[in-house]
Amino acid sequence: xxxxxxxxxxxxxxxxxxxxxxxxxxxxxxxxxxxxxxxxxxxxxxxxxxxxxxxxxxxxxxxxxxxxxxxxxxxxxxxxxxxxxxxxxxxxxxxx
Amino acid sequence: xxxxxxxxxxxxxxxxxxxxxxxxxxxxxxxxxxxxxxxxxxxxxxxxxxxxxxxxxxxxxxxxxxxxxxxxxxxxxxxxxxxxxxxxxxxxxxxxxxxxxxxxxxxxxxxxxxxxxxxxxxxxxxxxxxxxxxxxxxxxxxxxxxxxxxxxxxxxxxxxxxxxxxxxxxxxxxxxxxxxxxxxxxxxxxxxxxxxxxxxxxxxxxxxxxxxxxxxxxxxxxxxxxxxxxxxxxxxxxxxxxxxxxxxxxxxxxxxxxxxxxxxxxxxxxxxxxxxxxxxxxxxxxxxxxxxxxxxxxxxxxxxxxxxxxxxxxxxxxxxxxxxxxxxxxxxxxxxxxxxxxxxxxxxxxxxxxxxxxxxxxxxxxxxxxxxxxxxxxxxxxxxxxxxxxxxxxxxxxxxxxxxxxxxxxxxxxxxxxxxxxxxxxxxxxxxxxxxxxxxxxxxxxxxxxxxxxxxxxxxxxxxxxxxxxxxxxxxxxxxxxxxxxxxxxxxxxxxxxxxxxxxxxxxxxxxxxxxxxxxxxxxxxxxxxxxxxxxxxxxxxxxxxxxxxxxxxxxxxxxxxxxxxxxxxxxxxxxxxxxxxxxxxxxxxxxxxxxxxxxxxxxxxxxxxxxxxxxxxxxxxxxxxxxxxxxxxxxxxxxxxxxxxxxxxxxxxxxxxxxxxxxxxxxxxxxxxxxxxxxxxxxxxxxxxxxxxxxx
Numbered sequence: 054x055x056x057x058x059x060x061x062x063x064x065x066x067x068x069x070x071x072x073x074x075x076x077x078x079x080x081x082x083x084x085x086x087x088x089x090x091x092x093x094x095x096x097x098x099x100x101x102x103x104x105x106x107x108x109x110x111x112x113x114x115x116x117x118x119x120x121x122x123x124x125x126x127x128x129x130x131x132x133x134x135x136x137x138x139x140x141x142x143x144x145x146x147x148x149x
Numbered sequence: 150x151x152x153x154x155x156x157x158x159x160x161x162x163x164x165x166x167x168x169x170x171x172x173x174x175x176x177x178x179x180x181x182x183x184x185x186x187x188x189x190x191x192x193x194x195x196x197x198x199x200x201x202x203x204x205x206x207x208x209x210x211x212x213x214x215x216x217x218x219x220x221x222x223x224x225x226x227x228x229x230x231x232x233x234x235x236x237x238x239x240x241x242x243x244x245x246x247x248x249x250x251x252x253x254x255x256x257x258x259x260x261x262x263x264x265x266x267x268x269x270x271x272x273x274x275x276x277x278x279x280x281x282x283x284x285x286x287x288x289x290x291x292x293x294x295x296x297x298x299x300x301x302x303x304x305x306x307x308x309x310x311x312x313x314x315x316x317x318x319x320x321x322x323x324x325x326x327x328x329x330x331x332x333x334x335x336x337x338x339x340x341x342x343x344x345x346x347x348x349x350x351x352x353x354x355x356x357x358x359x360x361x362x363x364x365x366x367x368x369x370x371x372x373x374x375x376x377x378x379x380x381x382x383x384x385x386x387x388x389x390x391x392x393x394x395x396x397x398x399x400x401x402x403x404x405x406x407x408x409x410x411x412x413x414x415x416x417x418x419x420x421x422x423x424x425x426x427x428x429x430x431x432x433x434x435x436x437x438x439x440x441x442x443x444x445x446x447x448x449x450x451x452x453x454x455x456x457x458x459x460x461x462x463x464x465x466x467x468x469x470x471x472x473x474x475x476x477x478x479x480x481x482x483x484x485x486x487x488x489x490x491x492x493x494x495x496x497x498x499x500x501x502x503x504x505x506x507x508x509x510x511x512x513x514x515x516x517x518x519x520x521x522x523x524x525x526x527x528x529x530x531x532x533x534x535x536x537x538x539x540x541x542x543x544x545x546x547x548x549x550x551x552x553x554x555x556x557x558x559x560x561x562x563x564x565x566x567x568x569x570x571x572x573x574x575x576x577x578x579x580x581x582x583x584x585x586x587x588x589x590x591x592x593x594x595x596x597x598x599x600x601x602x603x604x605x606x607x608x609x610x611x612x613x614x615x616x617x618x619x620x621x622x623x624x625x626x627x628x629x630x631x632x633x634x635x636x637x638x639x640x641x642x643x644x645x646x647x648x649x650x651x652x653x654x655x656x657x658x659x660x661x662x663x664x665x666x667x668x669x670x671x672x673x674x675x676x677x678x679x680x681x682x683x684x685x686x687x688x689x690x691x692x693x694x695x696x697x698x699x700x701x702x703x704x705x706x707x708x709x710x711x712x713x714x715x716x717x718x719x720x721x722x723x724x725x726x727x728x729x730x731x732x733x734x735x736x737x738x739x740x741x742x743x744x745x746x747x748x749x750x751x752x753x754x755x756x757x758x759x760x761x762x763x764x765x766x767x768x769x770x771x772x773x774x775x776x777x778x779x780x781x782x783x784x785x786x787x788x789x790x791x792x793x794x795x796x797x798x799x800x801x802x803x804x805x806x807x808x809x810x811x812x813x814x815x816x817x818x819x820x821x822x823x824x825x826x827x828x829x830x831x832x833x834x835x836x837x838x839x840x841x842x843x844x845x846x
């Protein structure tokens with residue numbers, strides 16, 4: 054994969070994750086307005102443990118990855134849109 | 150005033166005969182089986198206290214209804230009213246308690262929508278879908294007022310509490326309270342996703358966290374009789390206003406409900422000799438509840454968790470556990486908590502371990518239920534009636550009003566363009582909520598701002614009574630979609646938490662810090678008007694309740710769209726929310742009269758509410774024909790003018806009345822809700838300066 058392809062792939066993944074967050078977690082923003090570096094849990098978008106479960110299941114279905122059995126999944130991975138994208142890319146590469 | 154329990158009926162996996170049921174409870178039996186009625190692919194447990202398939206089919210045949218929850222309710226209720234004459238039944242009011250209601254009927258509707266079978270219009274028309282109580286009332290020939298409380302796992306306790314207040318007010322002389330729920334695949338899926346299900350039958354306060362589901366029905370007939378089984382001495386509710394599914398871990402909200410119920414029953418903690426806990430077995434509930442019990446009663450009180458025998462019977466739990474507590478009290482025993490040893494680090498000092506009931510001498514027991522939405526309720530049951538100082542019934546005044554919908558905040562001017570309202574306050578931005586929750590929260594925010602309730606902080610004295618018709622449809626659809634697309638084992642926990650009928654009330658309470666009792670009525674068209682009447686009673690009978698928010702909201706969701714397509718709506722659907730704040734503090738608008746009854750008693754209900762005080766205007770909301778003979782010089786038909794919002798319309802009719810009285814364009818306005826299923830509610834609003842000394846509230 055070239056550097057350009059990697060950048061494009063990441064950009065697409067960010068868009069997908071933004072859309073998934075807004076749809077599944079009922080965030081009141083347009084997907085593109087969801088700051089990829091804003092904290093999602095606690096004070097940020099005030100997501101909680103129930104949302105975390107929903108998020109993991111939705112990511113598995115959208116990206117065809119198995120996060121619940123993942124060796125790398127931990128709470129810091131769900132901190133922001135960008136950390137979620139890191140996780141998804143790592144897991145899809147692991148699967149491939 | 151204590152309320153006599155005249156007769157009890159049950160339909161549970163531990164039996165239908167009351168004495169045989171008590172014998173099995175005392176012996177430490179439980180009702181757990183591996184459920185065989187439906188498939189549960191992808192789920193790790195099938196354990197629940199449930200009827201097996203053949204028994205369920207027999208019970209449905211006997212009840213004459215093919216939805217299990219409805220059948221259980223009919224059978225329990227039938228036993229409870231067995232000794233009433235037809236005339237007595239015709240005058241008996243009914244309060245049902247259920248979390249999912251006719252879940253199988255709902256499931257059949259969802260399957261039909263996906264095109265796997267024909268969409269039978271009767272699925273949507275049947276009362277089982279929106280007015281559980283009207284189905285039970287019709288099956289038993291009960292001719293009084295009827296409503297359904299749906300506060301998820303606390304429904305049963307709230308139904309008993311509401312019955313106490315309505316009987317204290319003279320709204321009904323005899324009330325049948327019926328709690329019922331059945332297990333179904335979505336229930337397993339939802340609690341599994343939430344991470345709450347135990348792999349084996351639950352062990353409250355013992356090793357291993359997790360809850361187990363249960364099903365069944367219980368019924369208590371309340372009213373004067375020769376030899377009462379027991380007496381309901383008092384009750385109270387509270388709201389954590391903390392989180393959608395988890396209780397406040399310190400148990401602070403629960404403890405407030407316990408203390409407030411003791412005040413209502415005029416008892417000290419020492420006078421209560423036993424505690425029937427919510428005791429679900431989960432890590433969220435049990436430690437919080439233990440802290441609350443310890444804070445109020447210390448370590449001396451024995452604590453029984455009947456869910457170790459009956460499973461978590463959802464909306465029926467509060468009723469069935471009150472029945473277990475009542476039977477134990479009569480037999481002077483304490484029911485056991487099965488599998489409570491070895492004990493957890495945080496657990497009651499005496500969970501009645503040992504696997505069987507234990508003899509004890511005591512005169513009163515508290516039964517506690519808690520639920521999603523942070524709502525808690527405690528009911529106190531006594532061996533004998535208790536003379537209570539009769540309190541003068543206080544007048545009910547309006548403290549604030551709010552409405553949200555396509556009428557620019559003023560229902561009064563939408564109906565009567567000559568009326569110009571004053572502008573309303575700033576809207577509240579509600580984040581991360583489904584449509585009905587947003588509408589409800591915004592309407593409540595307007596009304597509480599109008600009543601000068603600060604938008605921040607905790608308000609322990611502000612209670613809520615909410616009306617729902619089709620409820621959080623968007624979250625229901627999201628849950629069904631997640632279940633169907635991802636499988637039973639991967640259904641959405643977030644949508645599950647939001648689709649219970651009291652989730653909007655819980656979210657509104659949390660957004661605005663309203664921590665008093667928190668009830669939701671699920672009674673279809675007319676739910677909003679019933680919420681106003683019930684809210685007035687809550688205010689009148691509980692000195693620690695300073696204000697009550699009565700509100701309702703409707704979104705236009707998939708059920709609304711299907712009803713519309715089938716030609717079942719009397720007007721264009723309307724997405725709206727309406728809210729009132731009632732208070733004892735005198736203001737410019739008074740609730741002069743309030744009455745309710747079955748659909749057949751419109752004239753009698755109106756006559757009782759107005760009591761000879763002729764209104765000059767009448768606002769009607771109706772899901773059918775509007776009678777020509779209504780009082781008042783001018784009548785306004787809300788649904789025709791604004792659109793059809795089945796739950797909210799009952800509040801919006803009062804909103805218009807209040808706006809007109811405040812603006813001085815009218816002195817007395819009657820708001821009437823007429824519903825084919827839930828019945829008639831009439832509310833007379835008036836300016837106190839008219840000087841009517843008579844007060845019918």
